[in-house]
Amino acid sequence: MTDSLPQSTGLDPSDWHGVRALSHRALDDMFDWLQSADSRPVWEQMPAAKRAELRAALPRQGDPLETLYADFQRLVLPYGAGNEHPRFFGWVNGGGTAAGILAELLVAIFNPNCGGRDHAAIEVERQVIAWAAEAVGFPIDAGGVLLGGSSMANMVALLVARRAAAGAAVRAGGVAGRGLTAYCSAAAHGCIPRAMDMAGLGTDALRLIPADADHRMDILALRQAIAADRAAGLHPFLVVGTAGSVDVGAFDDLTAAGDAARDAGAWFHVDGAFGATAAFSPRFRPLLAGIERADSLAFDFHKWVQVPYDAGCVLVRDRALQLDTFAQSLAYLEGAERGIAGNPPWPRDMGPDLSRAFRALKIWFTLRAYGADGIGRVVENSCDVAQHLAARVRREPTLELLAPVALNIVCFRVAQGAADLNRYNNDLVADVQEAGIAAPSTTTIGGKLAIRAGVFNHRSTRADADALVDGLLEMARRRPGALPLDPAGA
Amino acid sequence: MTDSLPQSTGLDPSDWHGVRALSHRALDDMFDWLQSADSRPVWEQMPAAKRAELRAALPRQGDPLETLYADFQRLVLPYGAGNEHPRFFGWVNGGGTAAGILAELLVAIFNPNCGGRDHAAIEVERQVIAWAAEAVGFPIDAGGVLLGGSSMANMVALLVARRAAAGAAVRAGGVAGRGLTAYCSAAAHGCIPRAMDMAGLGTDALRLIPADADHRMDILALRQAIAADRAAGLHPFLVVGTAGSVDVGAFDDLTAAGDAARDAGAWFHVDGAFGATAAFSPRFRPLLAGIERADSLAFDFHKWVQVPYDAGCVLVRDRALQLDTFAQSLAYLEGAERGIAGNPPWPRDMGPDLSRAFRALKIWFTLRAYGADGIGRVVENSCDVAQHLAARVRREPTLELLAPVALNIVCFRVAQGAADLNRYNNDLVADVQEAGIAAPSTTTIGGKLAIRAGVFNHRSTRADADALVDGLLEMARRRPGALPLDPAGA
Numbered sequence: 001m002t003d004s005l006p007q008s009t010g011l012d013p014s015d016w017h018g019v020r021a022l023s024h025r026a027l028d029d030m031f032d033w034l035q036s037a038d039s040r041p042v043w044e045q046m047p048a049a050k051r052a053e054l055r056a057a058l059p060r061q062g063d064p065l066e067t068l069y070a071d072f073q074r075l076v077l078p079y080g081a082g083n084e085h086p087r088f089f090g091w092v093n094g095g096g097t098a099a100g101i102l103a104e105l106l107v108a109i110f111n112p113n114c115g116g117r118d119h120a121a122i123e124v125e126r127q128v129i130a131w132a133a134e135a136v137g138f139p140i141d142a143g144g145v146l147l148g149g150s151s152m153a154n155m156v157a158l159l160v161a162r163r164a165a166a167g168a169a170v171r172a173g174g175v176a177g178r179g180l181t182a183y184c185s186a187a188a189h190g191c192i193p194r195a196m197d198m199a200g201l202g203t204d205a206l207r208l209i210p211a212d213a214d215h216r217m218d219i220l221a222l223r224q225a226i227a228a229d230r231a232a233g234l235h236p237f238l239v240v241g242t243a244g245s246v247d248v249g250a251f252d253d254l255t256a257a258g259d260a261a262r263d264a265g266a267w268f269h270v271d272g273a274f275g276a277t278a279a280f281s282p283r284f285r286p287l288l289a290g291i292e293r294a295d296s297l298a299f300d301f302h303k304w305v306q307v308p309y310d311a312g313c314v315l316v317r318d319r320a321l322q323l324d325t326f327a328q329s330l331a332y333l334e335g336a337e338r339g340i341a342g343n344p345p346w347p348r349d350m351g352p353d354l355s356r357a358f359r360a361l362k363i364w365f366t367l368r369a370y371g372a373d374g375i376g377r378v379v380e381n382s383c384d385v386a387q388h389l390a391a392r393v394r395r396e397p398t399l400e401l402l403a404p405v406a407l408n409i410v411c412f413r414v415a416q417g418a419a420d421l422n423r424y425n426n427d428l429v430a431d432v433q434e435a436g437i438a439a440p441s442t443t444t445i446g447g448k449l450a451i452r453a454g455v456f457n458h459r460s461t462r463a464d465a466d467a468l469v470d471g472l473l474e475m476a477r478r479r480p481g482a483l484p485l486d487p488a489g490a
Numbered sequence: 491m492t493d494s495l496p497q498s499t500g501l502d503p504s505d506w507h508g509v510r511a512l513s514h515r516a517l518d519d520m521f522d523w524l525q526s527a528d529s530r531p532v533w534e535q536m537p538a539a540k541r542a543e544l545r546a547a548l549p550r551q552g553d554p555l556e557t558l559y560a561d562f563q564r565l566v567l568p569y570g571a572g573n574e575h576p577r578f579f580g581w582v583n584g585g586g587t588a589a590g591i592l593a594e595l596l597v598a599i600f601n602p603n604c605g606g607r608d609h610a611a612i613e614v615e616r617q618v619i620a621w622a623a624e625a626v627g628f629p630i631d632a633g634g635v636l637l638g639g640s641s642m643a644n645m646v647a648l649l650v651a652r653r654a655a656a657g658a659a660v661r662a663g664g665v666a667g668r669g670l671t672a673y674c675s676a677a678a679h680g681c682i683p684r685a686m687d688m689a690g691l692g693t694d695a696l697r698l699i700p701a702d703a704d705h706r707m708d709i710l711a712l713r714q715a716i717a718a719d720r721a722a723g724l725h726p727f728l729v730v731g732t733a734g735s736v737d738v739g740a741f742d743d744l745t746a747a748g749d750a751a752r753d754a755g756a757w758f759h760v761d762g763a764f765g766a767t768a769a770f771s772p773r774f775r776p777l778l779a780g781i782e783r784a785d786s787l788a789f790d791f792h793k794w795v796q797v798p799y800d801a802g803c804v805l806v807r808d809r810a811l812q813l814d815t816f817a818q819s820l821a822y823l824e825g826a827e828r829g830i831a832g833n834p835p836w837p838r839d840m841g842p843d844l845s846r847a848f849r850a851l852k853i854w855f856t857l858r859a860y861g862a863d864g865i866g867r868v869v870e871n872s873c874d875v876a877q878h879l880a881a882r883v884r885r886e887p888t889l890e891l892l893a894p895v896a897l898n899i900v901c902f903r904v905a906q907g908a909a910d911l912n913r914y915n916n917d918l919v920a921d922v923q924e925a926g927i928a929a930p931s932t933t934t935i936g937g938k939l940a941i942r943a944g945v946f947n948h949r950s951t952r953a954d955a956d957a958l959v960d961g962l963l964e965m966a967r968r969r970p971g972a973l974p975l976d977p978a979g980a
Contacts, residue, residue, distance in 0.1 A: 010950075011587045011589075031513075031599065058862050061863060062860045063858050076600075080600060081602035081603055091822070101513065120544075123569075172693050173694060174665065202663045204663060205664060247821065309848070331934040336932075357799040358799070374552050434828065452822065
């Protein structure tokens, strides 16, 4: 304790003792909260009265931190997103870890701006980018930058691809008159068309290639689409492969898609938002065969790798091209030979952000605390739990599996009990969420509304998967007006 | 303490006691570090040997958290960015606060994904956006979203402006053939041309309007440029006003620029990265006169408002248009009438990110802990310190002020002592940085390399500004081969 040091002016407290004591108490309370996740509901809806209590005019005067903390405990903490909970199966959410927590505690106070300049946080990011490259099979001197998530990581990759196709002139001249066209699976994530929109190319210039029965991009259709566009005088510049589709966890044939891109002279980008991190497991790494053909890769550390939100990453094989795409020369940001502005290039030269939190530390801590093998075991455990869930679904006569389970996502439904099964399954998902039993999400598979359970939280066990099914069946039995279930399923 | 609860599988520790104890120790160490900022060098270059120590292959096995923490203390903490320090005057960096720290400690463990869905963190963000709007004079039902920083906030605003001009068809059809042109001051931030580049419009379609002697956009030249483009059949769609230029802190005449935009039927966006938050001070709020004409505004909370990194914000007067620009309908992300997927629209419908950290809490805590008036006092104190520094520069015969000081940024130089003053001042800046005395940055004003001191840290005092000048003069005296200084300046 160094509370005898001179007090600062400005916003620093006159009483650091009080801030420290409250911080320690908050830390203990939050550890209690995390450790008791399993024994509370996955999710509880925030009551309207508490929402109303949040609403207030901009405060003119300050309140004590104790008051703020009490409000956090009362209005915010009980109504969390649920992703820390072992029975959270919705969407694609990591659950956080002790290593991530420790790193974020340090960053809360260390608080560097990681846009650039010569300081240790930038060095840590460089190391983390090299580890990311090593983990997924990219050269360790690849370009790369941390971002909020895969949506922007895919956008950055698209911009580098655009530059590769159109040359330096695209920065000044824009995209007009170039006829640039791109290709991805119809099962690709919605951030790919959004990136086409943001980049000014338009979503019509993105050809959505049909997927096969295994939800993989049809490579013959891809080649035909490219050929048709070339014949029409257009410029196919980008093929996006999906490594782990968000609906069902399918992997495109990256070797074949990469070859098609190469034959077209196009950039080959892989959206591996969560799927790329299957590479941490020797068992699932073969799913990424062909990644060596990828010019760029987008993925997140906050999903399967359990790093706290947010922590996206883009890797670009040709580092110089990434720098060409983003580096600017600005008087007030000029690099220097020595001093704080030394040691370029910086993260701001490889992406759109100048102000950046120290995301790299939580990744550095996570990879060092658990090792690549520890993350690989999380991947394998998730897939084991998913197979257990799929087996249970197959055994239950009232349940129907709606897609093959290649990885860690199980799409299924209650196949009897109502005339409108889509509406019925949608209701059941809300029922188990509102009961706090478990949190699956939904998607649509071949026109059928699917209950979608993605096993991403490292805390999820087979028992949690069983609790999800038990909860859904119980809710189905309780639902007013529901048709009687097949007694064999009881 | 709830360590008697059942242990989770996955990455949770068998010994939460150890994690808790280490976390408490780390917290105390970091508070010690923060409270002793004033007594250590602003910046210390990371030695090559320690950089080399960071380099390692991806670890296969895990290390204890104690080892990671020791490495953080040894390799990272001593080589920070310096922005917590009262004598950090470089670029535009906030210094962090106790309220921000407490919020980030909570988020480190709470860890929700704030892309969307129905949970309290989303409600907090809604409140924070309303407060942001109230603070700067936007309607409190304006659209808005938190982002990493103003670079992306300006990009989001540009995309909404593009949509306003080109209509719904721009999403599918892209920007080609629309002749869209935009306008900003030559003193505008480099992220404006970058946004034009990223959005596919190209930087050539951005007209850089000359600035006057006070570094404000020449409105007559703006109107002439718009008229010339209209005459040439182009479509002027966006005027960007600057509220607080990064070089010298100049404010464009937002009333006149807004009128010019209105007369052209163009969107009026204001980049107020730090300058917009001058609105917290009644004394400086008049600088933002005309903001009521703005269709959108980009600014950061991590600069003058001292929120920990990162915390950018965009506001859009027409909320529906922001939703039109970004909202997508995706099967696996479909909203629901009830349950976790209820209560849209969400932040992901108003910007490019689906995975998002809980940035809103640190802003909520900051505004509640200090109140708008407390932030206003920080703004006023910064400007007072800047005026003190400017007065000192004027008094020192060897120093030369290079720009008017409208706000909190002082650009000056040592005007004698070497033949090549640009090189000399650049060296002096690196000298004071490397000596750890103070951290100004540099820019170029009318071809002259300027020592740029921005007073953004709430801890900075007049004595710190004096220490900067004293340090620079001392370094000038020590510099080998320097010409003798005017004795009157000794």
